[in-house]
Amino acid sequence: MAPKRTRDGDFFAKDSGAEPVKKRKGFSVGPANLPDGTYRRKTQKIKSDLIQKAKVKKAYAKIKAQERAAGTPKSVYDRADEEDGKTKDDEAEPASLELHPDRVTMLNEPEPEPAPEPAPRPQRRPREDGKRQNRNPKRSAFTKEMEIAEKRKEAAEARQRQREAKQKDREAMLRAKRPDQFGKRRLGRESNVLLSRVQRMVGQ
Known part of the structure:
Protein backbone atom coordinates (compact mmCIF):
# COMPACT_ATOMS: atom_id res chain seq x y z
CA MET A 1 0.00 0.00 0.00
CA ALA A 2 1.24 3.52 -0.82
CA PRO A 3 2.46 5.71 2.08
CA LYS A 4 0.05 8.32 3.35
CA ARG A 5 0.66 11.72 1.88
CA THR A 6 1.56 14.38 4.42
CA ARG A 7 0.92 18.11 4.32
CA ASP A 8 3.37 20.34 2.51
CA GLY A 9 4.33 22.21 5.66
CA ASP A 10 5.02 19.01 7.59
CA PHE A 11 7.03 17.65 4.69
CA PHE A 12 9.30 20.68 4.55
CA ALA A 13 9.67 20.77 8.29
CA LYS A 14 10.76 17.14 8.48
CA ASP A 15 13.17 17.46 5.58
CA SER A 16 14.85 20.65 6.73
CA GLY A 17 15.21 19.53 10.32
CA ALA A 18 14.91 23.16 11.60
CA GLU A 19 11.77 24.92 12.75
CA PRO A 20 10.43 27.51 10.32
CA VAL A 21 10.97 31.14 11.38
CA LYS A 22 7.69 32.67 12.54
CA LYS A 23 6.91 35.95 10.90
CA ARG A 24 6.17 38.64 13.48
CA LYS A 25 2.69 39.93 13.16
CA GLY A 26 2.18 43.70 13.44
CA PHE A 27 -0.22 45.18 15.95
CA SER A 28 -3.37 47.08 15.11
CA VAL A 29 -5.05 50.02 16.80
CA GLY A 30 -8.80 50.34 16.41
CA PRO A 31 -10.96 48.48 13.89
CA ALA A 32 -9.41 47.64 10.53
CA ASN A 33 -12.42 48.61 8.42
CA LEU A 34 -12.59 52.31 9.36
CA PRO A 35 -13.33 54.65 6.45
CA ALA A 69 29.22 46.35 29.81
CA ALA A 70 31.83 49.12 29.98
CA GLY A 71 31.67 49.28 33.78
CA THR A 72 29.48 50.57 36.60
CA PRO A 73 29.81 54.36 36.38
CA LYS A 74 28.89 56.58 39.28
CA SER A 75 25.56 58.32 39.20
CA VAL A 76 25.25 61.97 38.36
CA TYR A 77 24.40 62.85 41.96
CA ASP A 78 27.53 61.17 43.32
CA ARG A 79 29.67 63.07 40.81
CA ALA A 80 28.02 66.37 41.74
CA ASP A 81 28.62 65.73 45.47
CA GLU A 82 32.29 64.99 44.86
CA GLU A 83 32.73 68.15 42.78
CA ASP A 84 31.00 70.27 45.44
CA GLY A 85 33.26 68.81 48.13
CA LYS A 86 36.37 69.67 46.14
CA THR A 87 35.29 73.23 45.45
CA LYS A 88 34.38 73.79 49.12
CA ASP A 89 37.80 72.58 50.24
CA ASP A 90 39.50 74.85 47.71
CA GLU A 91 37.43 77.89 48.59
CA ALA A 92 37.74 77.54 52.38
CA GLU A 93 40.10 80.16 53.78
CA PRO A 94 41.33 80.65 57.32
CA ALA A 95 39.30 83.21 59.27
CA SER A 96 41.13 86.49 59.87
CA LEU A 97 40.89 88.60 63.02
CA GLU A 98 41.00 91.91 61.13
CA LEU A 99 37.89 94.10 61.10
CA HIS A 100 36.09 94.98 57.94
CA PRO A 101 37.03 98.44 56.55
CA ASP A 102 33.41 99.66 56.70
CA ARG A 103 33.17 98.68 60.35
CA VAL A 104 36.42 100.51 61.10
CA THR A 105 35.09 103.72 59.51
CA MET A 106 31.86 103.42 61.50
CA LEU A 107 33.78 103.09 64.75
CA ASN A 108 35.98 106.10 63.94
CA GLU A 109 33.04 108.42 63.17
CA PRO A 110 31.86 110.71 66.04
CA GLU A 111 28.47 110.07 67.61
CA PRO A 112 25.65 112.05 65.97
CA GLU A 113 23.98 114.78 68.01
CA PRO A 114 20.46 114.05 69.26
CA ALA A 115 17.69 115.56 67.16
CA PRO A 116 16.04 118.68 68.65
CA GLU A 117 12.58 118.22 70.08
CA PRO A 118 9.76 119.66 67.96
CA ALA A 119 8.22 122.90 69.21
CA PRO A 120 4.83 122.45 70.93
CA ARG A 121 1.77 123.53 68.99
CA PRO A 122 0.04 126.70 70.12
CA GLN A 123 -3.21 125.93 71.85
CA ARG A 124 -6.43 127.16 70.29
CA ARG A 125 -8.28 129.91 72.02
CA PRO A 126 -11.64 128.79 73.37
CA ARG A 127 -14.68 130.54 71.93
CA GLU A 128 -16.13 133.28 74.02
CA ASP A 129 -19.64 131.89 74.21
CA GLY A 130 -18.47 128.26 74.30
CA LYS A 131 -21.03 127.27 71.68
CA ARG A 132 -20.75 126.30 68.07
CA GLN A 133 -21.28 128.99 65.51
CA ASN A 134 -24.77 129.07 64.11
CA ARG A 135 -24.61 127.96 60.52
CA ASN A 136 -27.36 127.90 57.99
CA PRO A 137 -28.70 124.37 57.58
CA LYS A 138 -27.47 122.68 54.47
CA ARG A 139 -30.09 122.46 51.76
CA SER A 140 -31.03 118.88 51.13
CA ALA A 141 -30.77 117.49 47.62
CA PHE A 142 -34.38 116.27 47.82
CA THR A 143 -36.02 119.43 49.18
CA LYS A 144 -37.88 120.13 45.95
CA GLU A 145 -39.13 116.56 45.68
CA MET A 146 -40.26 116.62 49.31
CA GLU A 147 -42.22 119.85 48.71
CA ILE A 148 -43.92 118.33 45.67
CA ALA A 149 -44.80 115.22 47.66
CA GLU A 150 -46.24 117.34 50.47
CA LYS A 151 -48.42 119.27 48.01
CA ARG A 152 -49.67 116.05 46.47
CA LYS A 153 -50.49 114.68 49.90
CA GLU A 154 -52.47 117.81 50.82
CA ALA A 155 -54.37 117.69 47.51
CA ALA A 156 -55.22 114.01 48.06
CA GLU A 157 -56.49 114.76 51.57
CA ALA A 158 -58.64 117.63 50.24
CA ARG A 159 -60.15 115.37 47.57
CA GLN A 160 -60.84 112.74 50.21
CA ARG A 161 -62.62 115.29 52.42
CA GLN A 162 -64.64 116.49 49.44
CA ARG A 163 -65.70 112.95 48.57
CA GLU A 164 -66.73 112.28 52.15
CA ALA A 165 -68.78 115.52 52.27
CA LYS A 166 -70.55 114.65 49.00
CA GLN A 167 -71.30 111.19 50.31
CA LYS A 168 -72.80 112.66 53.49
CA ASP A 169 -74.92 115.11 51.45
CA ARG A 170 -76.15 112.31 49.25
CA GLU A 171 -77.16 110.19 52.23
CA ALA A 172 -78.81 113.19 53.95
CA MET A 173 -80.72 114.05 50.75
CA LEU A 174 -81.93 110.46 50.44
CA ARG A 175 -83.17 110.57 54.04
CA ALA A 176 -84.81 113.97 53.48
CA LYS A 177 -86.62 112.82 50.32
CA ARG A 178 -88.30 109.98 52.13
CA PRO A 179 -91.97 110.77 52.52
CA ASP A 180 -93.43 111.05 55.98
CA GLN A 181 -96.08 108.76 57.40
CA PHE A 182 -98.76 110.54 55.38
CA GLY A 183 -96.82 110.31 52.09
CA LYS A 184 -95.82 113.99 51.94
CA ARG A 185 -92.33 115.37 51.22
CA ARG A 186 -90.28 116.80 54.09
CA LEU A 187 -89.30 120.15 52.64
CA GLY A 188 -87.65 121.37 55.85
CA ARG A 189 -85.12 118.57 55.83
CA GLU A 190 -84.43 119.00 52.11
CA SER A 191 -83.88 122.73 52.58
CA ASN A 192 -81.31 122.08 55.33
CA VAL A 193 -79.33 119.73 53.07
CA LEU A 194 -79.45 122.18 50.15
CA LEU A 195 -78.38 125.05 52.40
CA SER A 196 -75.34 123.14 53.71
CA ARG A 197 -74.35 122.25 50.13
CA VAL A 198 -74.54 125.90 49.03
CA GLN A 199 -72.52 127.03 52.04
CA ARG A 200 -69.80 124.51 51.22
CA MET A 201 -69.70 125.62 47.57
CA VAL A 202 -69.46 129.29 48.58
CA GLY A 203 -66.76 128.50 51.14
CA GLN A 204 -64.63 126.85 48.47
Whole structure:
Protein backbone atom coordinates (compact mmCIF):
# COMPACT_ATOMS: atom_id res chain seq x y z
CA MET A 1 0.00 0.00 0.00
CA ALA A 2 1.24 3.52 -0.82
CA PRO A 3 2.46 5.71 2.08
CA LYS A 4 0.05 8.32 3.35
CA ARG A 5 0.66 11.72 1.88
CA THR A 6 1.56 14.38 4.42
CA ARG A 7 0.92 18.11 4.32
CA ASP A 8 3.37 20.34 2.51
CA GLY A 9 4.33 22.21 5.66
CA ASP A 10 5.02 19.01 7.59
CA PHE A 11 7.03 17.65 4.69
CA PHE A 12 9.30 20.68 4.55
CA ALA A 13 9.67 20.77 8.29
CA LYS A 14 10.76 17.14 8.48
CA ASP A 15 13.17 17.46 5.58
CA SER A 16 14.85 20.65 6.73
CA GLY A 17 15.21 19.53 10.32
CA ALA A 18 14.91 23.16 11.60
CA GLU A 19 11.77 24.92 12.75
CA PRO A 20 10.43 27.51 10.32
CA VAL A 21 10.97 31.14 11.38
CA LYS A 22 7.69 32.67 12.54
CA LYS A 23 6.91 35.95 10.90
CA ARG A 24 6.17 38.64 13.48
CA LYS A 25 2.69 39.93 13.16
CA GLY A 26 2.18 43.70 13.44
CA PHE A 27 -0.22 45.18 15.95
CA SER A 28 -3.37 47.08 15.11
CA VAL A 29 -5.05 50.02 16.80
CA GLY A 30 -8.80 50.34 16.41
CA PRO A 31 -10.96 48.48 13.89
CA ALA A 32 -9.41 47.64 10.53
CA ASN A 33 -12.42 48.61 8.42
CA LEU A 34 -12.59 52.31 9.36
CA PRO A 35 -13.33 54.65 6.45
CA ASP A 36 -10.87 57.39 5.65
CA GLY A 37 -11.66 60.26 7.98
CA THR A 38 -11.11 61.70 11.43
CA TYR A 39 -11.27 58.43 13.36
CA ARG A 40 -8.91 56.61 10.99
CA ARG A 41 -6.34 59.40 11.14
CA LYS A 42 -6.59 59.40 14.92
CA THR A 43 -5.93 55.66 15.16
CA GLN A 44 -2.98 56.00 12.76
CA LYS A 45 -1.53 58.80 14.90
CA ILE A 46 -1.88 56.68 18.06
CA LYS A 47 -0.15 53.78 16.33
CA SER A 48 2.74 55.94 15.09
CA ASP A 49 3.18 57.40 18.61
CA LEU A 50 3.34 53.92 20.11
CA ILE A 51 5.94 52.84 17.52
CA GLN A 52 8.05 55.94 18.24
CA LYS A 53 7.93 55.32 22.00
CA ALA A 54 8.94 51.69 21.50
CA LYS A 55 11.91 52.75 19.36
CA VAL A 56 13.06 55.26 21.98
CA LYS A 57 12.72 52.66 24.72
CA LYS A 58 14.70 50.15 22.70
CA ALA A 59 17.49 52.66 21.98
CA TYR A 60 17.66 53.61 25.67
CA ALA A 61 17.90 49.96 26.69
CA LYS A 62 20.72 49.46 24.17
CA ILE A 63 22.71 52.44 25.49
CA LYS A 64 22.18 51.31 29.07
CA ALA A 65 23.42 47.82 28.24
CA GLN A 66 26.56 49.29 26.64
CA GLU A 67 27.28 51.38 29.75
CA ARG A 68 26.86 48.35 32.00
CA ALA A 69 29.22 46.35 29.81
CA ALA A 70 31.83 49.12 29.98
CA GLY A 71 31.67 49.28 33.78
CA THR A 72 29.48 50.57 36.60
CA PRO A 73 29.81 54.36 36.38
CA LYS A 74 28.89 56.58 39.28
CA SER A 75 25.56 58.32 39.20
CA VAL A 76 25.25 61.97 38.36
CA TYR A 77 24.40 62.85 41.96
CA ASP A 78 27.53 61.17 43.32
CA ARG A 79 29.67 63.07 40.81
CA ALA A 80 28.02 66.37 41.74
CA ASP A 81 28.62 65.73 45.47
CA GLU A 82 32.29 64.99 44.86
CA GLU A 83 32.73 68.15 42.78
CA ASP A 84 31.00 70.27 45.44
CA GLY A 85 33.26 68.81 48.13
CA LYS A 86 36.37 69.67 46.14
CA THR A 87 35.29 73.23 45.45
CA LYS A 88 34.38 73.79 49.12
CA ASP A 89 37.80 72.58 50.24
CA ASP A 90 39.50 74.85 47.71
CA GLU A 91 37.43 77.89 48.59
CA ALA A 92 37.74 77.54 52.38
CA GLU A 93 40.10 80.16 53.78
CA PRO A 94 41.33 80.65 57.32
CA ALA A 95 39.30 83.21 59.27
CA SER A 96 41.13 86.49 59.87
CA LEU A 97 40.89 88.60 63.02
CA GLU A 98 41.00 91.91 61.13
CA LEU A 99 37.89 94.10 61.10
CA HIS A 100 36.09 94.98 57.94
CA PRO A 101 37.03 98.44 56.55
CA ASP A 102 33.41 99.66 56.70
CA ARG A 103 33.17 98.68 60.35
CA VAL A 104 36.42 100.51 61.10
CA THR A 105 35.09 103.72 59.51
CA MET A 106 31.86 103.42 61.50
CA LEU A 107 33.78 103.09 64.75
CA ASN A 108 35.98 106.10 63.94
CA GLU A 109 33.04 108.42 63.17
CA PRO A 110 31.86 110.71 66.04
CA GLU A 111 28.47 110.07 67.61
CA PRO A 112 25.65 112.05 65.97
CA GLU A 113 23.98 114.78 68.01
CA PRO A 114 20.46 114.05 69.26
CA ALA A 115 17.69 115.56 67.16
CA PRO A 116 16.04 118.68 68.65
CA GLU A 117 12.58 118.22 70.08
CA PRO A 118 9.76 119.66 67.96
CA ALA A 119 8.22 122.90 69.21
CA PRO A 120 4.83 122.45 70.93
CA ARG A 121 1.77 123.53 68.99
CA PRO A 122 0.04 126.70 70.12
CA GLN A 123 -3.21 125.93 71.85
CA ARG A 124 -6.43 127.16 70.29
CA ARG A 125 -8.28 129.91 72.02
CA PRO A 126 -11.64 128.79 73.37
CA ARG A 127 -14.68 130.54 71.93
CA GLU A 128 -16.13 133.28 74.02
CA ASP A 129 -19.64 131.89 74.21
CA GLY A 130 -18.47 128.26 74.30
CA LYS A 131 -21.03 127.27 71.68
CA ARG A 132 -20.75 126.30 68.07
CA GLN A 133 -21.28 128.99 65.51
CA ASN A 134 -24.77 129.07 64.11
CA ARG A 135 -24.61 127.96 60.52
CA ASN A 136 -27.36 127.90 57.99
CA PRO A 137 -28.70 124.37 57.58
CA LYS A 138 -27.47 122.68 54.47
CA ARG A 139 -30.09 122.46 51.76
CA SER A 140 -31.03 118.88 51.13
CA ALA A 141 -30.77 117.49 47.62
CA PHE A 142 -34.38 116.27 47.82
CA THR A 143 -36.02 119.43 49.18
CA LYS A 144 -37.88 120.13 45.95
CA GLU A 145 -39.13 116.56 45.68
CA MET A 146 -40.26 116.62 49.31
CA GLU A 147 -42.22 119.85 48.71
CA ILE A 148 -43.92 118.33 45.67
CA ALA A 149 -44.80 115.22 47.66
CA GLU A 150 -46.24 117.34 50.47
CA LYS A 151 -48.42 119.27 48.01
CA ARG A 152 -49.67 116.05 46.47
CA LYS A 153 -50.49 114.68 49.90
CA GLU A 154 -52.47 117.81 50.82
CA ALA A 155 -54.37 117.69 47.51
CA ALA A 156 -55.22 114.01 48.06
CA GLU A 157 -56.49 114.76 51.57
CA ALA A 158 -58.64 117.63 50.24
CA ARG A 159 -60.15 115.37 47.57
CA GLN A 160 -60.84 112.74 50.21
CA ARG A 161 -62.62 115.29 52.42
CA GLN A 162 -64.64 116.49 49.44
CA ARG A 163 -65.70 112.95 48.57
CA GLU A 164 -66.73 112.28 52.15
CA ALA A 165 -68.78 115.52 52.27
CA LYS A 166 -70.55 114.65 49.00
CA GLN A 167 -71.30 111.19 50.31
CA LYS A 168 -72.80 112.66 53.49
CA ASP A 169 -74.92 115.11 51.45
CA ARG A 170 -76.15 112.31 49.25
CA GLU A 171 -77.16 110.19 52.23
CA ALA A 172 -78.81 113.19 53.95
CA MET A 173 -80.72 114.05 50.75
CA LEU A 174 -81.93 110.46 50.44
CA ARG A 175 -83.17 110.57 54.04
CA ALA A 176 -84.81 113.97 53.48
CA LYS A 177 -86.62 112.82 50.32
CA ARG A 178 -88.30 109.98 52.13
CA PRO A 179 -91.97 110.77 52.52
CA ASP A 180 -93.43 111.05 55.98
CA GLN A 181 -96.08 108.76 57.40
CA PHE A 182 -98.76 110.54 55.38
CA GLY A 183 -96.82 110.31 52.09
CA LYS A 184 -95.82 113.99 51.94
CA ARG A 185 -92.33 115.37 51.22
CA ARG A 186 -90.28 116.80 54.09
CA LEU A 187 -89.30 120.15 52.64
CA GLY A 188 -87.65 121.37 55.85
CA ARG A 189 -85.12 118.57 55.83
CA GLU A 190 -84.43 119.00 52.11
CA SER A 191 -83.88 122.73 52.58
CA ASN A 192 -81.31 122.08 55.33
CA VAL A 193 -79.33 119.73 53.07
CA LEU A 194 -79.45 122.18 50.15
CA LEU A 195 -78.38 125.05 52.40
CA SER A 196 -75.34 123.14 53.71
CA ARG A 197 -74.35 122.25 50.13
CA VAL A 198 -74.54 125.90 49.03
CA GLN A 199 -72.52 127.03 52.04
CA ARG A 200 -69.80 124.51 51.22
CA MET A 201 -69.70 125.62 47.57
CA VAL A 202 -69.46 129.29 48.58
CA GLY A 203 -66.76 128.50 51.14
CA GLN A 204 -64.63 126.85 48.47
